């Protein structure tokens with residue numbers, strides 16, 4: 001009897017850990033969570049669940065070494081928080097703005113081309129990991145950046161610890 005109880009306790013603890021380990025599984029995301037700003041005019045678009053999953057995978061593979069949880073390790077002033085993205089010129093707090101950045105990255109003030117400094121698809125010689133990314137892939141990555149702050153709130157882009 002006691003043995004059974006202990007087993008049940010262990011099983012419960014195990015499943016509880018599993019739940020915490022995956023707090024934001026894409027399948028559980030509501031349509032509202034998956035709705036992101038498309039462009040500067042404020043139009044919106046709903047991202048499909050498979051695209052959300054693809055965006056997370058690609059971001060983890062290609063961007064997370066510098067942008068874990070929305071921070072920028074090598075330049076803490078330019079994070080991926082909504083606020084930082086919105087303040088860039090032109091604003092990058094929308095899908096098209098981020099996709100454009102991944103083709104033609106510029107400094108925060110928009111004045112200087114930084115294709116030689118930041119991963120983009122136009123310099124496959126410098127960034128071979130970007131070479132095979134399609135337009136749909138870039139959109140998925142951009143959507144990931146726009147969805148994460150809704151889920152992680154202030155834990156995205158601020159460097160604050162969480163979970």
Ligand code: HEC
Nearest residue numbers: 062063066072074075078079084085088092101107108119
């Ligand atoms: C080697 C490190 C590194 C990698 C890898 C990297 N970035 Fe960046 N990222 C930076 C740095 C540094 C900046 C700030 C550049 C600047 O303006 O000086 C930046 C800026 C940005 C910005 C602009 C942020 C803002 O507030 O305006 C976006 C968007 C962005 N990165 C997205 C990505 C995406 C998406 C990927 C993966 C495809 C990626 N980055 C991969 C280092 C990196």
